[in-house]
Amino acid sequence: MRYVLPPMHTLRALEAVSRWRSFASAADELHLTASAVSHQIRALESFYGSKLLQRNHHDVTMTPAGEQLLGVVQELLQRLSEVGESLRRRDTRRLSITAPPSLVSRWLMPRLGGFLGRHPDIDFRLHATTQLLDLDAGQADFAIRYGAGAWPDTRSEKILEERLFPVASPRYLSRVAKRSGLRGLTLLRDDFHGWEPWSAATGQSLDGSIHGATFSDSALLLQAAEEGHGVALGRSTLAEGALASGCLVRVGKGETMSQHAYYLIASSRRTDTAPAQAFRQWLLDPASA
Structure with missing residues (x-):
């Protein structure tokens, strides 16, 4: 099966901005500049052809399309984190x-x-x-x-x-x-x-x-x-x-x-x-x- 997926780092950016509701705070967490995070969000929006975030003067909110994608992204990142932890625990006993x-x-x-x-x-x-x-x-x-x-x-x-x-x-x-x-x-x-x-x-x-x-x-x-x-x-x-x-x-x-x-x-x-x-x-x- 061929999967059509966006780059993983753009999904991380979306998840971080949704939690912080701020490009600057998300950038600090990801060790990037706010401009780089903004560029990744635009690339993700271009990939899906949908506006994912609503940029306000003092806040960032999710659009309906963004909320729909965010639920899948959060589940994916959580599952990857759990599997990764399991594998690391297994490898430490090898x-x-x-x-x-x-x-x-x-x-x-x-x-x-x-x-x-x-x-x-x-x-x-x-x-x-x-x-x-x-x-x-x-x-x-x-x-x-x-x-x-x-x-x-x-x-x-x-x-x-x-x-x-x-x-x-x-x-x-x-x-x-x-x-x-x-x-x-x-x-x-x-x-x-x-x-x-x-x-x-x-x-x-x-x-x-x-x-x-x-x-x-x-x-x-x-x-x-x-x-x-x-x-x-x-x-x-x-x-x-x-x-x-x-x-x-x-x-x-x-x-x-x-x-x-x-x-x-x-x-x-x-x-x-x-x-x-x-x-x-x-x-x-x-x-x-």
Whole structure:
């Protein structure tokens, strides 16, 4: 259906003049000049082809046509105001988080029930993606990102540091039980950490090891290790669940700290909503982790 409607600002002008019965007072409310309000009323009268206001020397009154239109305008503005208030209340309970899929599946999901159970009224939305959402535009309240902690126009807080060490499934290790160190073992890796820097930092030799597959997602790397495809350079944050369950075990004692960490970042141009503040407090509380 095609709607033939006048500009909304002219309707606001009509409603304000009808209440104040004065162009000057209506102009003050609308932060306009009296001349601008008068121009908007004339534009509205031209749109409908009817005289809407009777301009007297000390007063402004409505014509019958103006009274007829005013009733509809007041109802419309009231309804829009009520709907807008309802939407604003709903939005203030909305919380949107974006995080890498590997962290979501391996670390966040096992803990998230604690937050959701504590705040059942929050409309929680989780985007498991490596895509950088626009925090300034409100596409997400927070992003959890892996890196050095420097992102332009953001507020960032370190939430998780990581240690790097080799891990493998017990089944795989049983097949290579007679091997010494990493010699002859298939080394799996992801796009974030290579074996050579780890070897240089720990003094662990890679001589005789076999270069295995590379994965773009760290959760897939650990899954490959769990399936017995080789030894993964595990990241402590992501591997802790599999280590606790026995799906993975550490290989040797070589360990180093990662130069990167997980950070909670938010737009420096936006203030946190109440749900966002609650999530931040929960995430940074050691008891929650």
